């Protein structure tokens with residue numbers, strides 16, 4: 001039996017090719033697909049099973065997070081007892097790498113469940129996740145897929161292959177991705193290839209990752225020049241800038257998504273542009289880690305496709321959009337760029353393009369019905385001016401009222417419909433308590449000193 005849904009009366013921010021904004025819109029959905037987008041009057045004879053009254057609301061495509069680590073939610077408020085890091089590499093060495101090493105498959109499931117629910121309630125309908133747990137690699141992606149499917153959110157998920165401890169670890173990470181990609185019945189989740197960063201992987205692993213992405217027709221993601229150490233490493237070892245090295249190893253293509261790219265020079269931005277690779281920009285995380293502001297305006301001007309990510313930090317893409325909008329203004333002292341419309345593009349159409357998801361990213365005929373209905377808590381001004389400005393300056397995740405994925409209402413009136421949030425919280429808290437216990441007893445002060453962590457073999 002087919003289900004017919006009608007979302008009626010809202011202001012539709014379609015993000016379609018013409019960037020139509022339709023007041024008193026009617027969006028007809030059947031069998032999980034959008035079959036028409038127009039004025040309410042245009043869909044009068046549709047005969048819906050359910051009508052969603054969107055009067056006073058913004059209706060827009062579900063937001064897509066171009067780069068996340070769902071397990072990042074595990075350290076929220078953790079107050080680790082460690083020697084304070086003084087740069088980005090030390091943040092990895094003292095905070096994230098010890099945490100990664102403590103993770104189990106139970107943690108993979110619990111963190112994906114927590115971050116999945118929070119993302120969905122805040123209007124994210126799809127995320128690109130990279131997981132890391134060197135002591136529990138095999139089977140981890142099945143656990144993340146299980147949690148994502150239980151919540152009802154879409155995911156492009158991966159295990160971050162790295163050779164920071166051994167060559168073998170890199171191969172096992174790559175294998176976990178390939179095993180998951182080959183798995184049948186993945187529900188709303190798909191696999192991809194992920195490499196950690198150019199300073200923790202050899203040329204050989206880069207080449208094997210690129211080949212696996214090409215052979216399987218799946219995206220490949222890697223962290224690039226998040227902090228300056230990435231560039232130093234490649235100059236010292238290979239005499240090349242980071243992007244230049246990835247280019248020479250055949251990694252850059254329309255299937256690759258480079259996360260961060262904070263420390264790229266103009267030539268590197270040009271190489272990314274020419275190769276049709278995409279960049280996942282993570283402004284909130286970049287601020288948190290004090291790594292600087294990415295050359296976003298240069299990327300846009302050179303025609304690079306830029307999506308927006310949260311890097312496992314704040315699971316509210318409205319906040320991340322606002323940060324992208326504000327950070328460039330601070331860094332460049334330019335009050336005009338990027339425009340609100342460009343920022344919304346990064347979280348919808350650009351993100352879909354980055355991962356080759358041509359059926360997502362806009363409200364247009366034939367696309368999958370991933371739709372969100374947003375009602376700000378107090379409507380002080382009409383939407384008739386710049387609705388993009390309204391979204392970027394004035395909307396928060398908790399303003400999201402309804403969320404549809406494949407035309408299924410996975411959030412209705414701010415409540416998740418597939419799972420019991422209270423029960424899930426109890427389950428997650430129990431698991432996180434155990435993880436924090438393990439982290440408390442781990443020898444954080446004994447981590448490798450600067451510049452030696454990645455040398456261990």
Ligand SMILES: [Zn+2]
Nearest residue numbers: 069223259311
């Ligand atoms: Zn990341």
